[in-house]
Amino acid sequence: MAKMIERGLRSGPGSGAVDRTISDVPLNVVYAPSDTEELDYGRDLGEPGAYPYTRGLHPTGYRGRLWTMRQFAGFGTPRQTNERYKFLLAQGQTGLSVAFDMPTLMGYDSDAQAARGEVGRCGVAIDSLADMEMLFDGIDMGAVTTSMTINGPAAIALAQYVAAAEKQGVPRDRLGGTVQADILKEYIAQKEWIFPPRPHMRLIVDMIAFCTSEMPRWNTISISGYHIREAGSTAAQELAFTLADGFAYVEACMAAGMDVDSFAPRLSFFFNSHIDFFEEIAKFRAARRIYARRMRDRYGAKDPRSWQLRFHTQTAGCSATAQQPENNIVRVAYEALAAVLGGTQSLHTNSMDEVHALPTEKSAEIALRTQQVLAYETNVTNVVDPLGGSYYVESLTSELERQAEAYFEQIAEYGGVVEAIEAGFFAREIAEASYRYQRSIEAKDRIVVGVNAFEKEERFDDIELLRITEKTEREQTQAVQRVRAERDAARARASLERLQRACRDSKDNVMPHLIACVNAYCTEGEIVEAMVEVYGRYVERSVF
Amino acid sequence: MAATTPSARERPLRVVVAKAGLDGHDRGAKVIARALRDAGMEVIYTGLFQSPEQIVQTAIQEDADGIGLSILSGAHMTLFPLVIEQLRAQGAQDVVFFGGGTIPPDDVAALKKLGVREVFTPGAPLQDIVDFVKRACARRTLVN
Numbered sequence: 001m002a003k004m005i006e007r008g009l010r011s012g013p014g015s016g017a018v019d020r021t022i023s024d025v026p027l028n029v030v031y032a033p034s035d036t037e038e039l040d041y042g043r044d045l046g047e048p049g050a051y052p053y054t055r056g057l058h059p060t061g062y063r064g065r066l067w068t069m070r071q072f073a074g075f076g077t078p079r080q081t082n083e084r085y086k087f088l089l090a091q092g093q094t095g096l097s098v099a100f101d102m103p104t105l106m107g108y109d110s111d112a113q114a115a116r117g118e119v120g121r122c123g124v125a126i127d128s129l130a131d132m133e134m135l136f137d138g139i140d141m142g143a144v145t146t147s148m149t150i151n152g153p154a155a156i157a158l159a160q161y162v163a164a165a166e167k168q169g170v171p172r173d174r175l176g177g178t179v180q181a182d183i184l185k186e187y188i189a190q191k192e193w194i195f196p197p198r199p200h201m202r203l204i205v206d207m208i209a210f211c212t213s214e215m216p217r218w219n220t221i222s223i224s225g226y227h228i229r230e231a232g233s234t235a236a237q238e239l240a241f242t243l244a245d246g247f248a249y250v251e252a253c254m255a256a257g258m259d260v261d262s263f264a265p266r267l268s269f270f271f272n273s274h275i276d277f278f279e280e281i282a283k284f285r286a287a288r289r290i291y292a293r294r295m296r297d298r299y300g301a302k303d304p305r306s307w308q309l310r311f312h313t314q315t316a317g318c319s320a321t322a323q324q325p326e327n328n329i330v331r332v333a334y335e336a337l338a339a340v341l342g343g344t345q346s347l348h349t350n351s352m353d354e355v356h357a358l359p360t361e362k363s364a365e366i367a368l369r370t371q372q373v374l375a376y377e378t379n380v381t382n383v384v385d386p387l388g389g390s391y392y393v394e395s396l397t398s399e400l401e402r403q404a405e406a407y408f409e410q411i412a413e414y415g416g417v418v419e420a421i422e423a424g425f426f427a428r429e430i431a432e433a434s435y436r437y438q439r440s441i442e443a444k445d446r447i448v449v450g451v452n453a454f455e456k457e458e459r460f461d462d463i464e465l466l467r468i469t470e471k472t473e474r475e476q477t478q479a480v481q482r483v484r485a486e487r488d489a490a491r492a493r494a495s496l497e498r499l500q501r502a503c504r505d506s507k508d509n510v511m512p513h514l515i516a517c518v519n520a521y522c523t524e525g526e527i528v529e530a531m532v533e534v535y536g537r538y539v540e541r542s543v544f
Numbered sequence: 545m546a547a548t549t550p551s552a553r554e555r556p557l558r559v560v561v562a563k564a565g566l567d568g569h570d571r572g573a574k575v576i577a578r579a580l581r582d583a584g585m586e587v588i589y590t591g592l593f594q595s596p597e598q599i600v601q602t603a604i605q606e607d608a609d610g611i612g613l614s615i616l617s618g619a620h621m622t623l624f625p626l627v628i629e630q631l632r633a634q635g636a637q638d639v640v641f642f643g644g645g646t647i648p649p650d651d652v653a654a655l656k657k658l659g660v661r662e663v664f665t666p667g668a669p670l671q672d673i674v675d676f677v678k679r680a681c682a683r684r685t686l687v688n
Contacts, residue, residue, distance in 0.1 A: 102565070102566040102567060102617050102619070103566060105566070106566045108566070114565070114566060114593075115566070116565070116619070116622055116623075116626075117565065117619035117620075117621065117622020117623055118565055118566050118567075118617055118618070118619045118622075121617055121618030121619055122617050122618050186568075190568055191568025191569075191570060191592055192568050230571070231570075231571050232571045232575070318571075320666075321666065321667050322665045322666045322667045323667050354646075355646060355665075355666050355667075356646065356648050356649075356665075357618070357646065357648050358618075431574050431578070434571050434574070434575055435574075435575050435578050435579075438575045438579075438670060439670075442669060442670050442671060448667075450667075451667045452669070540591060540592065542589055542590075542591035542592070544561075544573075544574040544577040544578055544587075544589050
């Protein structure tokens with residue numbers, strides 16, 4: 001019978017039916033109770049809001065509280081981005097999310113040689129405290145929550161955020177938000193590192209310790225699979241590598257003497273939502289279950305909040321196509337639905353034109369409206385984990401968990417995440433998966449509408465695009481040079497020297513020293529250079 | 545193998561796949577590096593964060609027939625011209641220079657006018673890229 005159905009599916013020309021998920025998990029034609037008979041409701045699923053949280057973190061799901069609609073934005077100068085933030089807040093967005101430009105992410109000032117052509121292009125340029133003050137000018141930092149996507153210089157960005165807020169009169173213990181700060185996935189996928197892994201890990205532990213004692217509302221780190229997926233991994237790899245990174249941070253903090261329940265409740269995660277609808281939902285559900293089990297059983301966490309995996313989701317940039325860009329609106333809608341059915345705590349929906357350039361105001365608005373339609377019109381928010389108990393979704397959830405556990409074993413064989421990075425394990429795995437995926441599209445085993453099927457002749461010159469001009473680079477270069485000229489030079493120099501001493505002394509916490517540097521208007525590039533003198537720069541072994 | 549000295553035409557095409565500036569998006573570059581290698585070419589992948597000077601030096605040292613530059617950070621209008629400038633400065637104008645990334649259509653046209661032989665944007669079939677490199681670089685070898 002199953003065979004007949006399969007033939008039926010494959011007989012029609014161009015039916016597009018493939019018998020595997022996008023990540024190569026083989027699929028049955030239909031699922032039945034026999035596929036889930038090993039599942040025990042109490043042990044493996046639990047009620048929503050109860051261990052192991054497969055069905056979600058909250059007993060009432062989205063009825064109690066909708067997800068946060070948090071659109072990532074940033075470009076050009078701090079003033080330009082400040083205007084976009086005010087626009088987004090006026091449109092009903094409920095949190096801010098800062099995209100920094102490449103020089104900022106890599107620890108260079110806007111006037112550095114390495115920054116040529118990159119200033120303000122894929123995010124906002126933030127060189128010093130003066131820029132951070134401008135970015136939040138007229139926005140009450142005690143009233144919004146802010147997510148900052150920055151990793152290598154995360155501790156510096158956090159220091160700038162704290163200093164800017166305190167200048168507004170908002171004390172640090174009232175600040176809510178998160179800084180991504182997930183350096184392990186930089187070595188694995190996104191490649192925005194500065195120092196070698198070990199000193200970077202120390203900075204993260206310092207930051208977590210600082211936030212634990214001084215910033216009770218701040219989520220200390222956002223452990224990210226998004227970039228791992230964008231780099232070409234499968235869903236199972238995204239799930240496994242991300243959770244492995246998370247456990248590595250937990251172990252590092254515990255090794256530094258912190259009690260797991262003192263910091264774990266404020267760790268959060270960030271996943272990709274790709275186009276294979278059910279696989280994504282299964283991935284989110286599996287993530288919660290794996291995390292809860294390990295946190296309780298392996299790390300001995302006692303506070304239920306330490307068992308709960310909370311996550312932000314972004315729709316898959318790599319699923320968007322340059323061809324027929326309007327189709328991306330539809331892809332984003334499906335991916336957003338998967339994230340919501342998977343129980344995400346916050347969501348970014350991509351704009352249709354991001355394959356070509358940064359989004360225009362119009363396309364950014366459509367992306368936000370997509371979430372609003374989902375939240376207020378579709379009624380999917382009424383019932384918690386509506387796919388719980390589906391033979392298919394439960395079976396796929398268990399399969400993804402099994403694959404993730406197999407990866408954990410492989411990573412352990414290397415001696416841990418840092419060792420596996422140094423051995424090039426992740427880079428090889430991801431390069432292999434992304435090449436296989438691309439080949440499957442080339443061979444039309446996988447259909448991408450507008451790319452290898454249903455193509456049409458099109459001209460792109462009528463798409464309206466957001467342009468960042470050379471003017472941004474000039475303005476920002478002048479601004480950072482003005483800051484350096486006008487500050488108290490002796491105070492700046494002294495603060496950098498104290499920072500270097502703290503970097504050499506593993507018992508000192510670098511965060512207060514970073515805040516002092518920032519308050520003395522040291523620029524990001526200067527702070528990074530001072531730290532590079534102590535820690536060195538990382539150089540990757542390239543594999544393809 | 546015939547006992548004659550192999551001519552330039554008989555050695556496999558050699559291509560440098562490059563990442564410039566601060567852009568860490570290396571998925572496309574790596575997939576293309578592999579596709580070119582699978583098509584029988586010798587591929588040198590520069591790794592990340594190379595300066596235009598370094599990229600051209602690598603191409604000269606490796607006696608490469610082509611350079612493929614990948615940029616997804618928006619810095620293409622700065623970095624592509626800098627590579628062209630270096631090709632001229634280092635006397636390597638005969639190297640076939642092509643590229644790809646998130647590059648808006650207007651900029652594709654502008655880059656071609658500057659001397660970038662072809663620009664591939666997301667969604668370009670690998671086979672098209674392989675065919676282009678074979679064609680363009682073979683012609684170069686003949687010219688030599």
